[in-house]
Amino acid sequence: MLRDFELCCSELSEYGLTMTPEMYEKFDIYAEFLVEYNKNVNLTAITDADEIFLKHFIDSILICRYVDIPENASVIDVGTGAGFPSVPLKIFRPDIKITLLDSLNKRIVFLNQLCEKIDIQANTIHGRAEDISKMAEYREKFDFSCARAVANMSLLSELCVPFLKVGGTFISMKGPGEDISLGQNALNVLGCDKMNEINYMLGMDSRRIITAKKISHTPTKYPRNSGQIKKKPL
Ligand code: SAM
Numbered sequence: 001m002l003r004d005f006e007l008c009c010s011e012l013s014e015y016g017l018t019m020t021p022e023m024y025e026k027f028d029i030y031a032e033f034l035v036e037y038n039k040n041v042n043l044t045a046i047t048d049a050d051e052i053f054l055k056h057f058i059d060s061i062l063i064c065r066y067v068d069i070p071e072n073a074s075v076i077d078v079g080t081g082a083g084f085p086s087v088p089l090k091i092f093r094p095d096i097k098i099t100l101l102d103s104l105n106k107r108i109v110f111l112n113q114l115c116e117k118i119d120i121q122a123n124t125i126h127g128r129a130e131d132i133s134k135m136a137e138y139r140e141k142f143d144f145s146c147a148r149a150v151a152n153m154s155l156l157s158e159l160c161v162p163f164l165k166v167g168g169t170f171i172s173m174k175g176p177g178e179d180i181s182l183g184q185n186a187l188n189v190l191g192c193d194k195m196n197e198i199n200y201m202l203g204m205d206s207r208r209i210i211t212a213k214k215i216s217h218t219p220t221k222y223p224r225n226s227g228q229i230k231k232k233p234l
Helices: 005-013 021-037 049-066 086-092 105-117 153-163 180-190 226-231
Strands: 074-078 097-102 123-126 142-148 164-174 196-202 205-213
Touching: 005 021, 005 049, 021 049, 021 086, 021 105, 049 086, 049 142, 049 164, 049 196, 049 205, 074 086, 074 153, 086 097, 086 105, 097 105, 105 123, 142 153, 153 164, 153 180, 153 205, 153 226, 164 180, 180 205
Parallel strands: 074 097, 074 142, 097 123, 142 164
Antiparallel strands: 164 205, 196 205
């Protein structure tokens, strides 16, 4: 499915990254299973192997280049869809502990099968972030909460920050266009410091990683229910 190992390694090296043959094998199985499953269940608009490698796999693992993720860190991926960014991240950094959360069960069913196929450990949860982060076992329990292409910064902050321990980091992956500064108030209210923006190119596309450190507990009234979050963004 993917181009051969050397060609993929050479593309990765343009982004300052390297991979082992074992990682390549998992990416290859992932790409093939994603395209096959996507014929019956909507998971991605990207089905060309080279594009999957660049726009899903490289994009996801670039987090490691721009954010310092310590060994054995715990990461929750909010609105993970077909596993992005956390599954490629886990292939690339097997030491991290990933939790994959999505509100659509058909995507969780796919992820469970995928994790078995590529032999990686992941905790998968079917549910809405605003409900799951109220549960004691998930609230303020993670070193990182991340999301790609889920919601605008203000909404996303309310979905992601309650999962973080104090001292943890929120990571949001975005394209150009959105005025992310509109999310700073939400971040402050939820217990985070000033956001930091990292800009980079992925092929011909400009991309951004926005991070914010959690410096105090999230007030218990957050997150609100999804209707309120959308109607009255923080
Ligand atoms: N992160 C993946 C990616 O970059 O390819 C998927 C992005 S997809 C556009 C957004 C995903 O977020 C969908 O799978 C959707 O079911 C999920 N989602 C949206 N709102 C959610 C919520 N409140 N809680 C959990 N998952 C949510």
